[in-house]
Amino acid sequence: MSRKKKKSPPLLNIKIESYAAEGKSIAHLEGGKVLFVDNAIPGDIIDAIIIKDKKSWAQGRTTRLVEPSPFRIEPFCQHFGVCGGCKWQMLPYSRQLVYKQQQVSDQLSRIGHIELPEMQPIIGSPHERYYRNKLEFTFSTNRYLTFEEIANREEKIEPVPALGFHAPGIFDKVVEIHTCYLQHEPTNTLLTVLREYTEANKLPYYDFKIQYGWLRNVVIRVTTTGEVLINLVMHHETPDMMPLLQHILENVPGITSLNYTINPKMNDTIFDQEVICYHGKSYIEEKLENFRFKISPKSFFQTNTYQAEALYKVTREFAGLTGTETLYDLYCGTGSIGIFCSALATKVIGIEVIEEAVKDAYENAGLNGLDNCKFFAGDVEKICTDAFFAEHGRPDVIITDPPRAGMTEKLIAQLLKMKAPKVVYVSCNPATQARDLQLLNGAYKITRLQPVDMFPHTHHIENVALLELREETIEITKN
Numbered sequence: 031m032s033r034k035k036k037k038s039p040p041l042l043n044i045k046i047e048s049y050a051a052e053g054k055s056i057a058h059l060e061g062g063k064v065l066f067v068d069n070a071i072p073g074d075i076i077d078a079i080i081i082k083d084k085k086s087w088a089q090g091r092t093t094r095l096v097e098p099s100p101f102r103i104e105p106f107c108q109h110f111g112v113c114g115g116c117k118w119q120m121l122p123y124s125r126q127l128v129y130k131q132q133q134v135s136d137q138l139s140r141i142g143h144i145e146l147p148e149m150q151p152i153i154g155s156p157h158e159r160y161y162r163n164k165l166e167f168t169f170s171t172n173r174y175l176t177f178e179e180i181a182n183r184e185e186k187i188e189p190v191p192a193l194g195f196h197a198p199g200i201f202d203k204v205v206e207i208h209t210c211y212l213q214h215e216p217t218n219t220l221l222t223v224l225r226e227y228t229e230a231n232k233l234p235y236y237d238f239k240i241q242y243g244w245l246r247n248v249v250i251r252v253t254t255t256g257e258v259l260i261n262l263v264m265h266h267e268t269p270d271m272m273p274l275l276q277h278i279l280e281n282v283p284g285i286t287s288l289n290y291t292i293n294p295k296m297n298d299t300i301f302d303q304e305v306i307c308y309h310g311k312s313y314i315e316e317k318l319e320n321f322r323f324k325i326s327p328k329s330f331f332q333t334n335t336y337q338a339e340a341l342y343k344v345t346r347e348f349a350g351l352t353g354t355e356t357l358y359d360l361y362c363g364t365g366s367i368g369i370f371c372s373a374l375a376t377k378v379i380g381i382e383v384i385e386e387a388v389k390d391a392y393e394n395a396g397l398n399g400l401d402n403c404k405f406f407a408g409d410v411e412k413i414c415t416d417a418f419f420a421e422h423g424r425p426d427v428i429i430t431d432p433p434r435a436g437m438t439e440k441l442i443a444q445l446l447k448m449k450a451p452k453v454v455y456v457s458c459n460p461a462t463q464a465r466d467l468q469l470l471n472g473a474y475k476i477t478r479l480q481p482v483d484m485f486p487h488t489h490h491i492e493n494v495a496l497l498e499l500r501e502e503t504i505e506i507t508k509n
Contacts (some may be wrong), residue, residue, distance in 0.1 A: 039082040041065070043096055046074040049129040051137060051461065053117050055491035057090075065090050069111070071121055072100025101125050106159075106211065111256045112176060113205040114198030115212065116487035123486055127154050130491040134460045138493075141464035144471045152481040152491075153340050159211045161334045161486065163252055163316070167221065168298075169193050169228075169235040169245040170204035183213045191235045193225050202238040214252050216282045220260065223281045224248065233270055241296055251325060254335050257286040257314035261305060261327040263293050275308045286310050289327050301328055301386070315397075318342060320398050321369055329390050330363045334484045340483045341456065341492060342370040345348060345429060348478055348496040351375050355426035358450070360410055360441070365391030365403065367429055367456070372400050379422055380405040381413055411444040425450040436462030442469045449473065453497040458484075460493050467495060475500050 044065065046055045049072055057065045064087040070076050075097040078090035105111070105119035118126050131152040138146055155161055161348050173192035180187065194207035209218050228235070228245065236243035247263040260278065264271060271290070279288055288309040291300050305312070305327045313326040318339045325331050332338035345367060351357065351374035359368035362380030364387050372395075380403065382388050388407040395403040404422070406413050428450045430437060436459065437445075445453065453474060457463035467476060474497035482492045 038083060040093065041078045041080065041090065044076050044078055046070045046072050046076065046099070048072050049132060051489070052135050059088070062480040063088060067092055069117075070095075071099050071101060071125075073101055075417060103496050108209065109205060109207060112151055112174070112197075113195045113207065115195060115210075117489065118487045120475045121487075123158050126486065127152050128482060130483055131481055133489070133491060134479070134493045138464045138467070138479070141461055142468045142471075144468055146475065147477055147479060149479040149481065151272040152483060153337075153344070154483050155280065155334065155335050155336075155337050155486050158486045160214045161336060162212045163254075163335050164249065164333055165210070165213045165217060165329065166247055166249045167193055167207065168196055168204050168247050169243075170202070171237040171243060171469065172201040172203045172239075173237050174200065174205045180225075193221060193228075193235075213250070216258060216284055217250055217252070220248070220250055220278070220282050223278060227274065227281075227315075231270065231274075233274065236265055244270075247298060249327065251314060251327075251494065253316045253325070255315060255317055256284070257316075258284045259289070259314045259325065259327060260285060261289040261291055263291045263298075263300060265292070265294055267292060275469060279309055286314050287327075291327070310375055316425060318366065318370055323366060323369075323394050324390065324397060326390065329384065330387060331366065331391075332484070337482060338366070341484065341494070342367055343455055344480045344482060344494050345454055346371045346374065348480070348494060349374075349427045349429065349452065354404060356423040358425035358428045359430050360428060360430040362391060362405060363387050363431075365394050365405060367402060369394055369398060369400065371429070372398075375427075376402065377423060378403040379425070381410050383409060405483040409440075411440045414448060416442055424448065427452045427454065429454045429456065432462075432466075434459040434462065437466050439469075444467060445470065446473050449499060451499050455495045455497060457493050457495070458490065460491065463493060463495065468496070470497060473500060474498065 044057045046057050048056045050066055051055050054066045054068055059065050067078055067090040069092045076092045077094040077096060079094050080088045081091050082089035102120050103122055110119050135149055170192050174187040174197035192204040192206040194205045197203045197205050234243045236246045244265050248266055249261040251259040289305050289307050291303050291305050293300050293303050313324045316323045316325055316335055353374055355375050356377045357371060359373040359380040362368055362382045365380050368378040368380045380391055385407040388405045391405040440446045476495055477498050478496035480494045484492050
């Protein structure tokens with residue numbers, strides 16, 4: 031006979047002391063055990079329950095805010111606390127930046143265990159709202175219901191359709207979004223038009239559990255140049271498709287590029303599916319300084335255009351280019367960082383594993399009339415051979431901008447072999463950056479650090495580190 035696990039007693043009047051990583055805050059229980067909790071900020075006094083209990087730490091869930099922190103403010107979005115997108119709206123932006131800088135410092139020192147220079151003050155985003163250039167919304171047959179909605183209903187709750195964001199941690203339920211402050215219009219207009227038209231015409235939303243239905247996702251991109259791209263993703267073609275696209279075109283202002291994609295697969299990725307242009311051109315254009323970039327429905331581009339320019343300026347400054355260097359841009363994507371730095375380099379070599387991104391990179395170089403940029407598809411450790419260096423030159427400066435998982439061990443080993451005088455490491459995850467910096471520490475010294483906030487009201491933070499080859503490594507290389 032199985033025994034039920036004994037529930038921990040509720041925790042009452044817990045004082046939140048400080049901020050940890052990944053949006054969690056910290057309190058200490060009797061005996062010194064660390065408690066990590068979500069939905070609380072330093073200065074709050076809360077009641078909580080323990081949902082995970084380990085020897086030296088526990089994870090809790092806030093059940094009641096007993097006394098708010100003096101730092102707390104009223105969130106501006108009606109969906110705050112439910113959709114999971116902007117978890118820090120209850121914090122003034124100035125305090126968010128304090129905690130983000132602390133996060134970078136703590137993770138680099140605690141995980142990296144290496145000598146660090148003084149960190150430069152974080153660069154905050156000039157736009158606290160409407161800063162994203164891309165959003166994706168999901169059609170679902172199953173709207174997410176809050177605990178309050180469930181508690182207040184006596185009868186059985188039947189699933190109802192919704193258009194919005196996936197509920198945090200739940201793949202088959204969607205939080206219905208009416209007004210989103212992450213992206214400029216016509217985003218909210220598009221949501222209203224889609225919701226009203228599909229409801230009036232009884233167009234079926236996709237059911238993720240049974241893999242049945244029609245409307246799946248809609249992606250909208252807007253640029254600082256005023257262009258708008260929409261890509262409507264459907265499971266299969268139907269006679270309702272063209273009338274819906276035409277209705278969008280006639281009722282959503284400013285559309286530059288209207289596209290659709292048929293995705294019959296079980297997952298939502300469309301990188302292996304054809305995107306068909308219904309109206310306008312098949313791409314939009316964005317500008318960073320005087321550089322132009324083509325953005326197609328499947329292109330990767332930094333999500334906050336305003337801060338992308340700030341991030342790239344830091345990267346270019348750290349690279350210290352004088353006009354004579356060969357610059358290697360690793361994880362180059364569509365070539366944006368390398369192109370941004372190209373005027374101060376003799377040659378730019380971009381390397382990216384995704385072939386479509388490399389094609390986009392060449393188009394972007396051509397769009398800007400650049401003939402000193404070359405891009406290659408594949409793994410760095412396979413491409414960067416002695417024969418490759420003999421043809422294209424060894425790097426004087428390397429820029430690396432890996433995904434959240436950081437660099438692979440093979441790539442780090444390759445960097446240690448390449449021994450470029452400078453490496454500029456752009457990271458969207460200071461924890462994995464710290465791990466990688468530790469592995470590079472034997473050959474490189476970190477000389478500059480600059481956090482940049484790309485995503486206000488979230489715990490995410492970018493950090494740029496300048497690594498310079500140690501003198502003893504230079505001497506070994508010479509000999």
